[in-house]
Amino acid sequence: MTTVPQTTSPPAQTGDRSFPWMRVLLWLAIAFTVIFSLAPVLWQVLTSFKTNAAITQTPVVYLPGLDQLTFSHYLDLFRLNQFHIYMFNSALVAIVSTVLCLALGSPAAYALARLRIPGEQILLAIVLVVTLFPYILLFLGLLEVVRAFGLANNYLALIIPYTAINLPLTILVMRSFFQQLPRDLEDSARVDGYNTVQMLWRIVLPMTLPALVTTGILAFIFAWNEYLFALTFMSREGMKTIPVAAAQLGGTTLFDVPYGPLAAATVVGTLPLVLLVLFFQRRIVQGLTSGSVKG
Amino acid sequence: MTRDYIRERQQRTGWLLVAPALVLLLLVYAFPILRAFWLSFFTENLSTNLEPVFSGLDNYAQLVQDGRFWQSMRNTAVFTVLTLIFELGLGLIIALSLDQAFRGRGLVRTVAILPWALPTALIALAWRWIFNTEFGVWNDILLRLQLIASPVNWLGDPFWAMVAVIAADVWKTTSFVAILLLAGLQSISQDLYEAHALDGASPWQSFRQITLPLIAPQIVIAMLFRFAQSFGIFDLIQVMTGGGPGGATEMVSIYIYAAVMRYLDFGYGAALVTVTFLVLVAIVGLTWLYLARLRAKTE
Numbered sequence: 080m081t082t083v084p085q086t087t088s089p090p091a092q093t094g095d096r097s098f099p100w101m102r103v104l105l106w107l108a109i110a111f112t113v114i115f116s117l118a119p120v121l122w123q124v125l126t127s128f129k130t131n132a133a134i135t136q137t138p139v140v141y142l143p144g145l146d147q148l149t150f151s152h153y154l155d156l157f158r159l160n161q162f163h164i165y166m167f168n169s170a171l172v173a174i175v176s177t178v179l180c181l182a183l184g185s186p187a188a189y190a191l192a193r194l195r196i197p198g199e200q201i202l203l204a205i206v207l208v209v210t211l212f213p214y215i216l217l218f219l220g221l222l223e224v225v226r227a228f229g230l231a232n233n234y235l236a237l238i239i240p241y242t243a244i245n246l247p248l249t250i251l252v253m254r255s256f257f258q259q260l261p262r263d264l265e266d267s268a269r270v271d272g273y274n275t276v277q278m279l280w281r282i283v284l285p286m287t288l289p290a291l292v293t294t295g296i297l298a299f300i301f302a303w304n305e306y307l308f309a310l311t312f313m314s315r316e317g318m319k320t321i322p323v324a325a326a327q328l329g330g331t332t333l334f335d336v337p338y339g340p341l342a343a344a345t346v347v348g349t350l351p352l353v354l355l356v357l358f359f360q361r362r363i364v365q366g367l368t369s370g371s372v373k374g
Numbered sequence: 375m376t377r378d379y380i381r382e383r384q385q386r387t388g389w390l391l392v393a394p395a396l397v398l399l400l401l402v403y404a405f406p407i408l409r410a411f412w413l414s415f416f417t418e419n420l421s422t423n424l425e426p427v428f429s430g431l432d433n434y435a436q437l438v439q440d441g442r443f444w445q446s447m448r449n450t451a452v453f454t455v456l457t458l459i460f461e462l463g464l465g466l467i468i469a470l471s472l473d474q475a476f477r478g479r480g481l482v483r484t485v486a487i488l489p490w491a492l493p494t495a496l497i498a499l500a501w502r503w504i505f506n507t508e509f510g511v512w513n514d515i516l517l518r519l520q521l522i523a524s525p526v527n528w529l530g531d532p533f534w535a536m537v538a539v540i541a542a543d544v545w546k547t548t549s550f551v552a553i554l555l556l557a558g559l560q561s562i563s564q565d566l567y568e569a570h571a572l573d574g575a576s577p578w579q580s581f582r583q584i585t586l587p588l589i590a591p592q593i594v595i596a597m598l599f600r601f602a603q604s605f606g607i608f609d610l611i612q613v614m615t616g617g618g619p620g621g622a623t624e625m626v627s628i629y630i631y632a633a634v635m636r637y638l639d640f641g642y643g644a645a646l647v648t649v650t651f652l653v654l655v656a657i658v659g660l661t662w663l664y665l666a667r668l669r670a671k672t673e
Contacts, residue, residue, distance in 0.1 A: 101577065105471055105474050105476065106476075108467055108468070108470070108471035109471050109476065109482055111467075112467075112468050112471060112472070112482060112485070112486050113482060113485055113486075115464075115545070115548075116485045116486050116488050116489055116549065117485055117488070119489075119497075119500050119501065119504060119545060120488065120489075120492070120500070122500070122503075122504060122511055123500045123503070126503065134509060135508075135509050136509075137508065137509065137514070138514055138517070138518070139509065139510075139511050139514035183394045183395045183398060184395055186391035186392075186394075186395075187391055187392045187394070187395035187396070189391060190387075190388040190389075190391040190392045191392065194384050194385065194387065194388035194391070195384075195385075195388075196385050196388035196389055196392065197385065202392065202396070205399070206399070209399060209403045210599070211598070211599070211602040211654070211658060212403060212407075212602070212606075212651075212654075213602060213603060213605065213606020213607075213608070213627065213654075214606065214608065215606050215608050215626075215627035215630055215631065215647075215650075216406065216407060216410070216606065216647055216650060216651050216654075217402065217403065217406040217407070218406070218631075218634075219406060219409070219410055219413075219630075219634055219640070219643055219644060219647055220405055220406020220407065220408075220409040220410055221402065221406050222634070223409060224401070224405070224406075239398070239401075239402065240402050242398060243398045243399060243401065243402030243403065244402065246395050246398060246399055247399075250395065274387075275384065275387045275391075276387065300491055303493065304492070304493035304494060304495075306493070306494065306495040306608070306609035306612075306613075307608050307609060307631075310612075311635065321493070321496075322493045322494075322495035322496055322609070323495070325495065325496055325499060326495045326496075326498070326499060326612075326613045338503060338506075338509070341499055341503065342499075342500075342503065344496070344499070345496045345497075345499050345500050348493055348496045349492045349493060349496055352491045352492055352493070353488065353491075353492075355491065356484060356487060356488050356491045357484060360480070360483060360484040360487060363487060363491065364483070364487065364553055364556075364557075367550070367553050367554070368553060368554060368557035
């Protein structure tokens with residue numbers, strides 16, 4: 080694996096002896112970081128397991144008793160609201176667009192890293208600049224494309240833009256990866272008579288797997304989380320993705336907000352990403368810093 | 375001869391490898407922007423039966439006098455500046471602490487990037503619930519600490535609604551800033567600090583004189599990306615407040631979406647897209663120029 084090495088700095092010993100308060104400060108900052116990052120999520124998890132009575136009790140219940148806990152909000156999501164369908168839609172769109180993005184982006188990244196094609200600098204500049212475009216600038220034009228090709232309520236209406244919005248990141252991350260690959264391998268493959276495409280497929284691709292996984296995770300996250308295009312191009316209930324479906328969960332009246340199911344929907348929709356972060360934290364950080372990108 | 379031939383063939387392969395990605399980028403990025411620019415010279419709304427009718431600069435004339443547009447621009451500016459300041463401050467604190475050695479650092483790093491990875495629309499739901507007037511946990515905490523006497527209607531008050539969406543956005547994106555800054559911190563050699571400490575520098579002095587200048591590039595990159603995303607913020611606002619109350623949190627993106635999807639005013643929506651795009655490009659471009667000049671001066 081020739082991915083970016085994770086440097087670990089040695090302990091800050093200068094602070095330890097002469098400034099014991101530096102250590103206290105550090106632990107305060109760490110405690111802040113953990114509480115800051117987790118509290119809103121944990122609150123949502125707790126809410127999702129509380130009964131309606133416990134949810135609307137004041138003052139707020141922080142430690143619900145057993146009789147104040149329920150699993151019914153989750154059951155409601157799947158029985159009353161077809162959340163399995165939204166999950167399926169989100170997963171399908173995210174996975175297909177991620178695979179497509181890697182398939183289109185890595186060859187382009189290789190060409191930009193190694194083949195010295197004319198106009199290379201301009202291409203790279205374009206790739207860098209478009210990562211700055213907010214999606215709101217694109218949705219009007221894309222809406223026309225979707226209409227012109229009759230793609231509304233078709234998975235392609237999301238797969239195509241999701242593939243494209245992840246291409247800049249893929250190209251930047253993969254390019255920096257290819258630049259770190261030893262050139263000798265490719266040279267000897269050429270001596271053995273491989274042409275560029277054969278060499279990419281048989282020699283370079285197998286070595287690229289770790290970088291592909293890193294990039295793929297990021298692309299999947301962006302696709303799973305996208306809201307604007309999903310909101311605009313998918314109006315039919317059976318085609319909606321998780322973020323849109325969850326945001327549109329509503330009661331029958333303004334005063335009948337389904338707090339429990341809303342919290343459960345948030346948990347269900349974020350769970351796949353929480354798992355990704357738990358298992359691939361280092362890869363995500365690597366990808367973000369080497370592709371450096373958007374927030 | 376053969377060398378030229380090989381080189382030419384390599385270039386042709388290179389272009390073939392780049393072409394599919396390039397076509398897709400042009401379709402999804404270049405076409406919509408150019409199309410919006412073109413359409414902004416037409417009136418296309420319910421009064422024209424959604425047919426484009428050329429109307430010159432009418433849309434732009436309307437835009438200049440459109441109080442709602444200027445209000446949304448002001449809101450966007452306030453939101454962007456404040457979120458960037460808080461994200462940089464908090465991101466720096468988190469990055470600095472994650473750069474130290476301590477037990478369980480891997481776990482804390484995992485926890486710290488969590489907010490960034492979660493879907494914004496769902497996070498907006500979570501924050502809407504936290505800021506709920508009657509049952510929200512934030513009011514409960516403040517009441518228990520006796521910081522407020524009665525529940526605050528966070529999302530129903532123009533001022534507090536802006537505070538609430540800023541807080542939610544800061545929560546969501548600080549980790550992104552922290553990740554980028556941490557990468558910068560990790561690339562600084564420890565020897566520098568040791569030498570500096572031997573010279574009698576305090577930690578604060580080393581922070582000012584070593585850390586900040588050396589992570590300046592990461593700060594600039596993080597802020598640039600955050601600026602563009604904050605400026606075009608949509609999902610968080612749409613789900614949390616819908617731009618309300620009374621337009622108090624209506625950002626440019628929310629207005630654009632309403633112009634197109636609710637009022638079906640495609641021509642005017644296109645003009646809004648064009649102007650927003652130009653403002654974004656101008657600010658990024660000016661920052662770029664300023665940085666280039668700054669760098670030229672220091673060299």
